[in-house]
Amino acid sequence: MSKFNMSLTKVPMAEQDPKVRARNFSEVALGYSMEEAVEEAKRCLQCKDAPCIKMCPVSVNIPAFVGKIAEEDFDGAYMSIINDNNLPAVCGRVCPQESQCESKCVRGLKGEPVGIGRLERWIADYAREKGLHPHMEVEKNGKKVAVVGSGPAGLSCAGELAKKGYEVTIFEALHKEGGVLTYGIPEFRLPKAIVKSEIDEIKKLGVKIERNVIVGKSITVDELMKEGFEAVFIGSGAGLPKFMRIEGENLKGVYSANEFLTRVNLMKAYEEDKTPVHRGDKVAVVGGGNVAMDAARTALRLGAQKVYIIYRRGEEELPARLEEIHHAKEEGIEFKLLNNPVKLLGDERNWLRGIECIRMELGEADDSGRRRPVEVEGSNFVLEIDTVIMAIGQSPNPLIKQTTEELKTHSWGGLIVEEETMETSKENVYAGGDVVSGAATVILAMGAGKIAAEAIDKKLK
């Protein structure tokens, strides 16, 4: 058996057929088999100064875990990755590998990069099935740290601190743990049983999670510190929905993506039917990021006959993960690019009936580096629609800032932190993830949580 697989393409990974999966909530990607994983792992050349590691926000030692899969030392592969990344089953599924690890893979120069994401997913699923647990003999140091939010930033920070011996308690505002992993990302991309299983592993490290506690309302950051927590990490996310502020936005049938996804993912409106969700027939999702893709594909699965994505820039500018855009198109979602809503139209009972849009063209680049969309005068048209989902961004929830005076924020709400330590303007209070950066990715949040954990440990030692 040769050591390296020199094939120029990734071993294909099975997926549900688009027509079938557009009507169910089961996971779209079906994962590798053991043989396929080993075959793909052998494509990795074990580069000495591996460029992929530097592109990973949590610095996973990629050649190490991939190498062990290739050698069929699966336990070893799992121990390797879990050391660097507390949520591998999640990251393997939702990371934008094409702009991170895989973008710099040497194999990608001539053909396709190594399927690093697929391998991370495979080894994490394997470990879960086999009941492998990270071996952790940790000496507790008796110091308490509080973490706000049980999303990826909080979970990552808590996990790292627990490994270093701290007594960590996570305070979660909702009745279920996971943050966006639970309420934001749909079941068909990230099964909730997997999220629960990953969180259980973190709890096994000794991390406590208290649900239904809203820091900023049920208890303040100052009060937490009075209770003996020597440091606080804020990972409360970006849960404030943005609306366009156009006419008709308060008509019935208009949702923020947050509300729509929370009803379906967190409250299980697609199967439990206790919390309702308006199941539109003709749905328009405004936006071009992952949240927009999630909302559109969810609307389809709820039974919509027609789903549009309306995005004001073009194909190149779509910020969503490539695989999500690809899957959305396969499932039959129509992309109306270079279009922007002008107003929403309703009937006499105030139900949404249509959306008036205008065509756009791309002008000069703006601050973010993306070309600014400019309206094409007189190109207005109306689409018949009964549901609109606004997925144009989320900003940080201001509840904590409102009750913690010393916290400095940007004008748009993001907490200001020291880049190297993630410490805020309030001593011993750290923050990371979307609450600092604005809506971004799971892995970036995890990276921030890791940096903060290191910094907290350094300070409290």
Place this chain on the structure above:
Amino acid sequence: MYEILEKEILNPNIEKMEVKAPYIAKKCRAGQFLMVMVEEDGERIPLTIADYNREKESVTIVYQIVGYTTKLLSRMNKGDYLFAVSGPMGKAVEHSEENKKILGIGGGVGAAPLLPQIKEYHELGIECDVILGARNEEYIILEDDFVKYASNIYFCTDDGSKGHQGFVTEVLKELVEKDNKYGEVIAIGPLPMMKAVVDITKKLDLKTSVSLNPIMIDGTGMCGGCRLTYDGKTKFACVDGPDFDGFKVDFDELMSRADMYKEHEKKHICKLEEGGKNNE
């Protein structure tokens, strides 16, 4: 954790519960509300905190049985546990600097959120009058509590079984149109009632606060489902309210948005009524 410490049936449609909720009991103020879940994977519903006991670490909620979840709630008894109770949500009521008399108007189950506000004003030494309105005598609630805090209570029923026969607005008119001694009106009840009160007080420039309870999911400002148009701008009832200046609220839009899930609710209650008896 969220044990039901006491339960009282006020009338066939309205019940009162005292629930253990340590975090909320420690911090809540009048005007704030909480979210309740009766079962895992059930609905989250907002309920105003009608009273609280900081030593006992408990809060009191009063709810009307109007849909699936409140019906489920009515089947729970003392000693049972609720799945989740979180809060306190919303802004605490801000008290005006002036020492003028307050007129509270509670319509139906709206009397429950009115109570903590009247209690707080009373504790601050400010005199309060209260109008309590309901369809008939049986549906007037919390009278014994209001008696402790209000100087005068005026009753109002549709059928005249207690107090004035007619609407609360008629009593309001009588009290304010001739000789207004009030600095502020607090009106809490069904949307049409609050709108009707504002129609009267706006003409007199008599400051009026209302308490809104649109459909909510999280209660922390995360989804925008509870949005309303206020003074021409969009506000979220869960974080900017639930108490608002009645003059600036677009009641028509709120009433329209409130019926979004009516069809769904109808189907649901039928399912629940088919199996089992109602709570004894």
